[in-house]
Amino acid sequence: MVNKYLPTSLTKALDILATEVVTPYAGGTDLMIKPDENVKYLFLNKVTEMKNIVEDDKYIRIGAACSFTDIIENKLIPSILKEASAEIAAPAIRNLGTVGGNICNGSAKADSALIFFLANCKLRLVSNNSERVIPITEFYLGKKKTCIHSDELLVEILMSKTGLNNYYYKKVGARNALAIARVSFAGVLNVENGKISNCSTAFGAVSDIIIRRADIDVMLVGKTIEEAKIVKEDYFKKYDQAILPIKGRISAEYRKTVCMNLLRDFLESNGI
Ligand SMILES: Cc1cc2nc3c(=O)[nH]c(=O)nc-3n(C[C@H](O)[C@H](O)[C@H](O)COP(=O)(O)OP(=O)(O)OC[C@H]3O[C@@H](n4cnc5c(N)ncnc54)[C@H](O)[C@@H]3O)c2cc1C
DSSP states (O other), X not given: OOOEEOXXXXXXXXXXXXXXOOEEEXXXXXXXXXXXXXXXXXXXXXXXXXXXXXXXXXXXXXXXXXBHHHHHHOTTSOHHHHXXXXXXXXXXXXHHOBHHHHHHTOOTTOHHHHHHHHTTOEEEEEOSSOEEEEEHHHHEEETTEEOOOTTOEEXXXXXXXXXXXXXXXXXXXXXXXXXXXXXXXXXXXXXXXXXXXXXXXXXXXXXXXXXXXXXXXXXXXXXXXXXXXXXXXXXXXXXXXHOOOOOSSSOHHHHXXXXXXXXXXXXXXXXX
């Protein structure tokens, strides 16, 4: 009995996915925790179309089977994604673990997914008879639940080429290295011609899904730094209502306090 497939092209991988009951296997760093000898695995690490990082006029197109090491070493990748990737586990995991696996495992603790939320990235999902490109916010349906169909692969992540330079990123873990996030936060704020042209934030490891509230962040857009200071407390109030941490090993109160402190620090670091 064949229990693993090693396709070398996307077409072959999608054909197997359409006709067999298989589990996509990228780096295996999540899957290896619960190996199952009855499962047939579809290995993705030889699918060349999923290993590229290229740019077009609008996007950096990141192949879903790129490892965190590939991300860190590629000159097209913005610093914020490199920094978040460099904080993941240890080199052995970074050499195997992929951005596609980080997204598809459906975890709100996923460090690269936080940055993809922040950057309003789009995901290209492909089967052998369909293709769709959706915002990452629509991909997640709940804890460990995503909208990917059983015959689809996440093939690429589309990341905007601009707007991520002035960033703030913090991962709060139990220790400095080799830690899964207790809370993570990323923000970008851009000012053009004296007015805030974009403010984006994302909170990880707090709820079942990464929190990305563009509807709140827009409160600061179009304002000068001085005008932003005036609405700052209303902005905090909105986030205070929006952040409803789940209880776990870490208390909900702790997570909430850390989120609000990081948000405040992010604004203060931008003079607000
Ligand atoms: C010791 C250790 C430390 C870790 N530390 C961190 C950490 O600090 N931060 C962090 O974010 N994560 C961490 N992780 C989790 C893990 O390394 C990451 O989530 C990694 O990105 C998973 O990628 P992978 O390629 O190994 O996924 P895999 O294990 O191969 O797959 C994960 C899931 O995604 C599916 N899948 C993978 N790729 C695709 C695709 N292209 N299309 C459709 N489905 C797909 C698989 O079927 C599976 O359900 C850690 C894991 C370990 C073991």
